[in-house]
Every structure is written in structure tokens, then in C-alpha cells.
Amino acid sequence: MAIRMLKYFCIVLVSSIVAEAAGKSVFPMPRLESSCAHTVVRRDVTTLGATELQRFIRVVKEMHRRGWMDGFGSMHDHISHQIHGNEHFFAWHRRFLRHFESLMQQIDPDVVLPYWNWGTFWNNPLADPVLSAAYFGGNGRPGDNCVIEGAEERWGRNYPSRNCLTRKYRYGTSTGAFWPMRAVRDVMNTAKTHAQFRSRIENGAHGIVHLGLGGDFETMWAPVDVLFFMHHAMIDKVWAEWQSRDQTRFHKVDGHDSASQPITAQSIMPFYGEDIGSALLTNGPGYCYVYDDVPTPPAFRPRREARLAFNAIFNSTESPPSPDTHLSRPAPIGGSGGFSSPASAKLYDKDSLSDVDYEPPRPMDIGWLKSRHMDVAEAERMQRLVDDVVAQMNAERKQEHD
Numbered sequence: 001m002a003i004r005m006l007k008y009f010c011i012v013l014v015s016s017i018v019a020e021a022a023g024k025s026v027f028p029m030p031r032l033e034s035s036c037a038h039t040v041v042r043r044d045v046t047t048l049g050a051t052e053l054q055r056f057i058r059v060v061k062e063m064h065r066r067g068w069m070d071g072f073g074s075m076h077d078h079i080s081h082q083i084h085g086n087e088h089f090f091a092w093h094r095r096f097l098r099h100f101e102s103l104m105q106q107i108d109p110d111v112v113l114p115y116w117n118w119g120t121f122w123n124n125p126l127a128d129p130v131l132s133a134a135y136f137g138g139n140g141r142p143g144d145n146c147v148i149e150g151a152e153e154r155w156g157r158n159y160p161s162r163n164c165l166t167r168k169y170r171y172g173t174s175t176g177a178f179w180p181m182r183a184v185r186d187v188m189n190t191a192k193t194h195a196q197f198r199s200r201i202e203n204g205a206h207g208i209v210h211l212g213l214g215g216d217f218e219t220m221w222a223p224v225d226v227l228f229f230m231h232h233a234m235i236d237k238v239w240a241e242w243q244s245r246d247q248t249r250f251h252k253v254d255g256h257d258s259a260s261q262p263i264t265a266q267s268i269m270p271f272y273g274e275d276i277g278s279a280l281l282t283n284g285p286g287y288c289y290v291y292d293d294v295p296t297p298p299a300f301r302p303r304r305e306a307r308l309a310f311n312a313i314f315n316s317t318e319s320p321p322s323p324d325t326h327l328s329r330p331a332p333i334g335g336s337g338g339f340s341s342p343a344s345a346k347l348y349d350k351d352s353l354s355d356v357d358y359e360p361p362r363p364m365d366i367g368w369l370k371s372r373h374m375d376v377a378e379a380e381r382m383q384r385l386v387d388d389v390v391a392q393m394n395a396e397r398k399q400e401h402d
């Protein structure tokens with residue numbers, strides 16, 4: 001009874017906050033389905049075929065037109081301290097992404113949220129096709145920082161104030177480096193508890209991307225930018241992969257909430273009024289997705305029909321759009337590696353022509369960490385970890401050269 005009332009209260013509160021933000025249309029908060037009609041695969045956005053990508057872009061443009069992006073930005077901002085810097089972080093963002101995806105599916109039922117794998121171009125994000133005009137655009141333009149290229153070209157926002165959608169790279173024309181996947185895997189290998197894993201990911205690989213892109217992306221209303229959902233889908237995938245290494249992680253959580261109360265699978269997620277336990281399986285009731293390269297959780301395996309759909313998506317032979325629009329972008333200035341644009345991610349990873357060292361991401365600013373309810377000491381530990389991993393990568397590269 002108490003939970004039901006809480007849920008009702010949350011929905012009313014969200015609707016009014018969001019109505020105020022959007023000015024006009026109502027922001028839908030659909031309930032989760034109680035089962036999965038079928039299970040879909042969330043994929044790396046750069047592996048979508050040209051038609052799939054265009055469908056995804058068409059849908060997010062319509063969501064923007066309806067004022068829903070403002071709704072997501074407002075909602076996230078209003079409860080930011082409850083969902084960051086504590087163990088609500090992973091589950092709440094998983095639920096938030098599913099909310100976003102379910103609204104996408106109200107417009108086009110076959111569209112699935114893709115993820116942005118920033119690990120591919122971690123040391124040279126300027127060469128990342130996802131940040132090019134062919135996908136979601138890069139830096140805002142000089143002066144007003146408005147995003148004027150890509151899927152969100154010339155978007156406006158109404159939350160927290162009327163403005164264009166902005167990005168403002170941390171070093172002017174460069175974002176600085178992100179985390180290499182090897183450092184992320186290091187965290188996956190060593191974190192034993194949910195609280196450890198959450199703190200290390202949130203204060204490391206997750207934060208640097210928000211700070212690097214800057215503008216709206218480094219604020220608590222970052223969900224006005226679709227790239228937020230693709231970045232957090234990557235974070236969600238990292239969590240799912242860590243979960244898949246120990247079955248108990250599919251039904252148990254630990255740690256604390258923002259009021260220092262213990263977190264369990266029975267703890268209620270802010271705004272949604274559902275327990276964290278319901279968000280622990282990506283392919284559980286209401287969620288109904290898996291990631292393309294993460295082992296499928298054991299429970300709720302797709303039934304036969306679903307598996308057919310799953311295979312159909314996996315075996316899609318459509319080729320990705322030509323990424324040529326990013327090749328003419330300026331070379332990075334001021335120390336994020338200085339490599340020329342690689343032809344593909346794989347080539348880049350094994351780049352044997354360049355003898356320039358990889359540069360690790362730079363430390364995050366303390367003021368910014370605090371404004372995001374993040375943990376300065378943990379961020380410093382993660383900085384040492386990523387520094388060590390990158391140093392080791394450079395040492396191995398040197399050995400290969402000799």
C-alpha cells in the first residue's frame with residue numbers, strides 16, 4: 001500500500017515537473033511490462049546498418065519534437081543526488097534507459113537503443129565516427145557552443161532554460177582521452193562488491209566522458225542529449241558484463257543510498273517506485289534486452305520465437321554508413337595523442353605505424369566531481385589505475401617496435 005502510494009506520488013510529481021519543463025506535451029511514464037514478448041539486442045551504434053541508423057535518428061528527432069528530451073533532462077536533474085554517488089547509480093540508470101527505450105518504441109516498435117563504445121577511440125575521440133556529422137555530431141560551435149551537425153543538429157532545449165543543445169569540449173577543440181577498455185576490464189576483474197564496482201566505474205570511466213564532452217553533457221540535465229543514453233548504455237553494458245561473471249550479482253546488491261541507509265534488492269528506485277531487484281537482469285520482465293557481446297544472463301532465456309528474432313538482428317548483413325564525414329575533421333590539438341584518423345577501430349588499436357605514446361585521460365577537476373556528488377578520493381585512485389594501465393600499454397607497444 002505504501003509503495004503504491006509512493007508510486008502514484010512519484011508519477012504525479014514527475015508529470016508536473018516535466019509539464020513545466022516541456023511547456024506543452026505530457027511526458028509519458030509507461031509501466032514496465034510484466035514479461036517479455038521478445039528479447040532484443042542492444043548493439044554498438046557503429047554496427048547499425050544505414051537504414052537502422054536512420055530509423056533510430058528519426059525516432060529521437062520525434063522524441064525531441066514532443067519535448068520528451070526536456071522531460072528526461074528535468075527528471076534526472078531533480079533527483080541527481082539520489083541516483084549518483086551511491087548504489088542506486090547502476091539500477092536507476094538502467095531503469096531510466098529502459099524508460100527512454102520504451103518511449104522510442106511508442107514511436108517505432110522495432111527500434112532498440114544502441115550504445116556508444118567510447119573505448120574504441122578512447123585515445124583519439126576526435127576520430128570517433130559517433131562524434132561526427134554522420135552520427136551524433138561533435139563539439140558545439142565556437143561562441144555559443146550549439147551543436148550544429150549530426151542527428152541533433154540545431155536542437156533546442158527548454159530545460160533548465162531555453163537554449164540550444166550545447167557541447168563544449170574540455171580542451172577547446174579536444175575532449176581529452178577517455179578510458180581504454182583494458183582499464184575498464186581491470187576494474188571488472190578486481191571489484192568484488194557492487195559498492196566497489198559502482199564507485200570505481202562512476203568515478204572513473206563514466207565521469208571522464210561527461211567532463212570531456214562538456215556543455216550540457218557535463219551537467220545534471222545531460223539527458224537532453226541523446227548521446228547521454230548511448231554513453232549510459234555503454235556503462236550499463238559494462239555492469240551487465242561484470243554481473244555475468246558471478247551469478248549472485250543477478251539477484252543481490254550491497255552498499256548505501258544517499259541517506260547512508262543500506263541498499264538491498266528490495267530498495268525502491270527513486271521516481272519509479274520499483275525495487276532494485278527488478279532491474280538486475282537485462283533480459284528480465286519489462287527490460288527484455290541483452291548486449292551484443294555480453295553473455296546472456298541465465299534466467300529468462302528467450303523462448304524459441306524470441307530467439308529467431310534475436311538471430312535475425314544478429315545476422316543483419318546491412319553495412320554501416322560510410323564514415324567519410326569524419327575524415328576531414330581537424331587533427332587533435334593539445335595533447336590527446338596526435339594520431340591521424342585511423343581507417344577503422346581495429347587498425348587503430350593495433351596501430352604499428354605510430355610510435356607516439358598513448359596519453360592517459362587527465363585528472364577530473366575536483367570542483368566538478370563535487371558538483372556531481374562524486375568521490376574525489378576514488379577518482380584519484382582511478383586516475384592512478386588508468387595511468388598504470390596506459391603506461392603498460394605504451395611499454396608493450398615499445399617492445400613490439402624493437
Ligand SMILES: [Cu+2]
Nearest residue numbers: 076083084093
Ligand atoms: Cu546520471
